[in-house]
Amino acid sequence: MQAGSAWILKPVAEMSTSEFGDWCQLLESRSGMVLTEQRRSFLQVNLTARMRELGLSDYADYYQQVLNGPSAAVEWTNLLDKLTVQETHFFRHQASYDFVAEFLRKRMVDKHHKRPLSLWSVGCATGEEPWSLAITVAQVLREQDKTKGFAVTATDISHSALKKARTARYSARRLETVSKEIVARYFVEEQPGCFQVNKDLMQRVCFARLNVLELANAPISSMDVIFCQNLLIYFRRWQRREILNHLAARLAPGGVLVVGLGEVTGWEHADLQRVENEKVLAFTRRG
Ligand SMILES: C[S@@+](CC[C@H](N)C(=O)[O-])C[C@H]1O[C@@H](n2cnc3c(N)ncnc32)[C@H](O)[C@@H]1O
Known part of the structure; x- marks a missing residue:
């Protein structure tokens, strides 16, 4: 089995309450976006998708990368694109x-x-x-x-x-x-x-x-x-x-x-x- 497929089989890990709090705070302070508890699994799935690409399994490690890593700015931009709701239509209202x-x-x-x-x-x-x-x-x-x-x-x-x-x-x-x-x-x-x-x-x-x-x-x-x-x-x-x-x-x-x-x-x-x-x-x- 290849290393990549082993990752795919792994379920999305549960995030602790304090980890969820840290991510919400980061997101709100930088973009104003408020994540409610109902969106916890949405956050987990999106973070996990990116963490798999980077070979990371720990939310805290990825948090550090977004905060202080060598590609922190790029990571933040990628993440924001995944977490913002971009639903729209022509002549919506x-x-x-x-x-x-x-x-x-x-x-x-x-x-x-x-x-x-x-x-x-x-x-x-x-x-x-x-x-x-x-x-x-x-x-x-x-x-x-x-x-x-x-x-x-x-x-x-x-x-x-x-x-x-x-x-x-x-x-x-x-x-x-x-x-x-x-x-x-x-x-x-x-x-x-x-x-x-x-x-x-x-x-x-x-x-x-x-x-x-x-x-x-x-x-x-x-x-x-x-x-x-x-x-x-x-x-x-x-x-x-x-x-x-x-x-x-x-x-x-x-x-x-x-x-x-x-x-x-x-x-x-x-x-x-x-x-x-x-x-x-x-x-x-x-x-
Ligand atoms: C649901 S869409 C609305 C699009 C359009 N205005 C409409 O009504 O169809 C919300 C948009 O707001 C953007 N957005 C979220 N936070 C933002 C921020 N802090 N500054 C600027 N744009 C933001 C998102 O990237 C997204 O494209």
């Missing part, structure tokens, strides 16, 4: 996109708004969200017969998600929720069943790695739309509020912050006003 479209229609006819429109997808995962935003702007420009410039910034903590997002390639299955008309207008079928966002739209979206715990240093400002959905749910309540405060400071006057429905309750900001629309959770910056 249609009401939020309808709200953004309506906001943009008004913004485009505002004679005081002369700059190109700026949008930001925070926690963009594999790109479906920023591309949906770019399509939303392009559609509004088209219906209004306007040529105003626009740019979408898309950020995430996960290198692998960003790598996928930048290719802008999606299978027909991923595009099932997008109308045929939109697919024909904004995608190119490279091979049967494999589509890529067209070049015009690709020029509009820029991807960058950004940890939302480090927003204080992010060189992003004057956004017309900040879209942050299905990200805050992984953070503690106080941290959600801190992140929202940072995002609020990066909105242009009159700009909107669009959060996932139910992702934050009771948050208020002196410069923002809650939008009266029960289908979306959005805030406008006064002024």
